Amino acid sequence: MGKCNICGKSAGLFRKQHKACLIQLREGIVKIEQKLADFFDNVKHEKSEIDLIQSQCLLPDIIVETCYENVYSQFLDQFLDDGLFESAEEDKLVEYQSHFELSISVLNRNGALDKAVRASILRDLINGENITGRVKISGNLPFKLMKSEELIAVMKNVKLSEQRVHTEYKGKSSGLSIKIAKGVYYRTSGFKGKPIKNLSMDYIDVGLLALTTKHIYFASKIKNFRIRYDRIVAVKPYSDGVGIQKDGVSSKPMIFSNIDGWFCYNFLMNIDNYQTSEVQK
Ligand SMILES: [Zn+2]
Structure with missing residues (x-):
């Protein structure tokens, strides 16, 4: 007997999961992404609501984390599509990160956070503002920079x-x-x-x-x-x-x-x- 890779209970011969479990999991993803997207419509659901859907729909952490990054990335792309990344838009993304208590690794698994940093560098460069001090390097770089450059x-x-x-x-x-x-x-x-x-x-x-x-x-x-x-x-x-x-x-x-x-x-x-x-x- 195979075990369902979602609920862990017996799924029957040659089966990897219950159909109902899979449907529930997919619905959970849609619900979570919808609630997260609401944030950008100024409807701020609590993190506990997301956690509740996660446990009800038996979603693994990795899937929920992907939802967090996907929604972040989707709104970042939307902000970038209509021109320069405005400060207010950047603030909104920062607020999203702190509201849902998201770590850098969650938002940067596919590089969404790095993309936001690059977008803010471009905006400040084009607006003639300071662009330094945003890159954090661990370890040594193989470049010998000049004193006057950053x-x-x-x-x-x-x-x-x-x-x-x-x-x-x-x-x-x-x-x-x-x-x-x-x-x-x-x-x-x-x-x-x-x-x-x-x-x-x-x-x-x-x-x-x-x-x-x-x-x-x-x-x-x-x-x-x-x-x-x-x-x-x-x-x-x-x-x-x-x-x-x-x-x-x-x-x-x-x-x-x-x-x-x-x-x-x-x-x-x-x-x-x-x-x-x-x-x-
Ligand atoms: Zn199941």
């Missing part, structure tokens, strides 16, 4: 590729963006369905990428370098990466992938207008 973001497992020499990079109709004025901001929706196509690229290595107030750094086993922002002449957006062209005739276009293209693109398009001296504090 770390803004670090990304792991970033793939570096180079455009092959014989392929034409400039002047392609596929959307090479030339750096222009201050305050360029592309919405998240503009990045959907624009993945990097590996066709004319040579994969180089995978490593750590860091963005500071002055440079982009890359460190891997075979390649270590930094590029000053004012030496970047073009930035190309992808959903899962960003392409950059450095000045100088011999430099090949580089593509960093397996990263948040929306953030990196908007960051690189705006960072060279960032003047530490102009920022208060």
